[in-house]
Amino acid sequence: MYAILDIETTGGKYNEEGITEIAIYKFDGEKVVDQFISLVNPEQPIQPFVVNLTGINNEMLRNAPKFYEVAKRIVEITTDCVLVAHNAKFDYRILRTEFRRLGYEFERESLCTVELSKKLIPGLQSYSLGKLVRALGIPLSDRHRAAGDAQATVKLFKMLLNKDVEKNILKTHIRKEPKRSLDTKLVHILEELPSSTGVYYFHDENGEIIYVGKAKNIRKRINQHFTNENAKSREMQKKVASVSFENTGNELLALLKENQEIKELKPKYNRALKRDIFSHALYHFKDDNGYINLKIGKASRTKxxxxxxSTLRSAKNSLQAWIEEYELCSRLGGVHNGSGNCFNYTIKSCHGACIEEEPAEAYNERVEKLITRYSYENQNMILIGRGRDIDEKCAILIEDGEFKGSGYFNLNYQINNLDIIKSIITPMRNNRDAQHIIQSYLRKKHHFKIVQLSVHE
Known part of the structure; x- marks a missing residue:
């Protein structure tokens, strides 16, 4: 659990500043589960330049609670949480100073989104909160007010968690969580899991990831793991100390993330990916008469x-459907062998390419449409689908025919700006399995919108 906060102060000499406003959002890694926002009477005047910056003046704070009146609530909402702030060193110092004035030693683990951003999003011109969120397309209102800045930091931290492909933030946090007894462990874990679509991670007592999976319903799937009686499941039940998860919002991204995480993290209880998850492929070639022929064959990395x-049956079923959809010749389409006219010609669904009655140019035009639709080679496009929240969308970037990665956005204008798209995208590996996952998913009924980008010169 994280406590994401922002503090506004009076300004003044080091360690003599007073808090004028505080906002804390308790964040479970997916959503805000509690919040505390309040003006605070610092019992000292505010520096004029701070008044101009924040808009908070002495008159506004005359009847605001003093720090000792809100201290208990701050302790409660941050208990067992890691403090997260933009320039956390400053906010943490101010909080500890205020508590020391009350004779209380306030201690929490902390994370700084400035440092995390420099590591996970290198190369930006500025890492100030305002310029950073603008570069990433994160909405920011009420700049230099605690609630507005803290809300923007929540969205920024959510993006940083997504970009942390090595899961260092997650593993460090889990190592520091209090350990539960084995008897009640699995029940407690299930209680905290969502019913959403995403990727989940089993951690051992040292925080190391020992298993990765994906599910349309995370809680239901993990319940199956915990109630399964086979040897592997029973061993994992003993080893798992905690479960973390990443809500992806849609199944396609869950499939892609699971594929990458297993290859990158090589968890102990995941089967090694010794073979590709696809077995057959659709190829094309031109015959001596200039017609494009289609052919199903074993998948090859060199062709x-x-x-x-995934299977020969799915290949044949898909090809048969496409031949009917595009009114292609069943012989040139690789479904039937032999010579002369094909069967489809006799039922008037083939225009006679098999007996050179239809010109090659006209026939090939329809085949090219099929190829363009089901192959994204050399294409530049964004797949836009459901995000993790109602007001959020997921973006999957294909550039020059290669899968580049994924990200999330809230505002429609972001998707029209390629620089912003690239900044919100978390890079992911482009491999044959990822390509297969995307292509096979898009062949099915899906809810993704495809936005074509201009081809690079």
Whole structure:
């Protein structure tokens, strides 16, 4: 659990500043579960330049609670939490100073989003909160007011968690969580899990990830792990100390993240990916008469294919449907062998390419449409789907025919700005399995919108 906060102060000499406003959002890694926002009477005048910056003046704070009146609430909302702030060193110092004046030693683990941003989003011109969130397309209102800055920091931290592909933030946090007894451990873990779509991680008592999975319903799937009686499940039940998860908002991104995490993290209880998750592919070639032929074959890393399939049956079923949809020749489409006219010609669904009655140019035009639709080679596009929240969208970037990564955005204008798109995208590995996942998913009924980008010169 995290306590994401922002503090406004009076300004003045070091360690003599007073708090004028505080905002704390308790964040579970996915959503805000509690919040505390209040003006605070610092019992000292505010520096004029601070008044101009924040708009908070002495008159506004005359009837505000003094720090000792809100101290208990601050302790409660931050208990068992890691403090997160933009320039955390400053906010943490101010809080500790105020508590020391009351004779109380306030101690919490802390994370700084300035330092995390420099590590996870390198190369930006400025890491001030205002310029950083503007560069990332994160909405920011009430700048230099505690609630507005803290809300922006929540959105920034959520993006940083997503960009932390090595899961260092997560693993460090879990290592510091209090350990539960084995008897009640699994029940407590299940109580805290959502019913959303995403990726989940099993951690051992040292915080190390020992298993990665994906699910449409995380809680339901993990309950199956915890109630399964096979040897592997029973061993994992003993080893798992905690479960973390990442809500992806949609199944496609969950599939892609699971594929990458298993390859990158190599968890102990995941089967090694010794073979590709696809077995067959659709290829094309031109015959001596200039017609494009289609052919299903074993998937090969050395041959370029239109698209890939998990099984031979799915390949044949898809090809048969496409031949009907695009009114192609069943013989040139690789469904039937032989010579002369194909069966589809006899039922008037083939225009006669098999007997050179239809010109190659006209026939190939329809085949090219099929190839363009089901292969994203050399294409530049963004797949836009459901995000983690109602007002959020997911973006998956394909550039020059390569899967580049994914990210989330709230505002429509962001998707029209390629620089902002690239800044919100968390890079992911482009491999044949990822390509297969995307292509096979898009062949099914899906809710993704495809936005074509201009082709690079």
């Amino acid at each position: 370029k294919s239109i698209t890939t399939f």
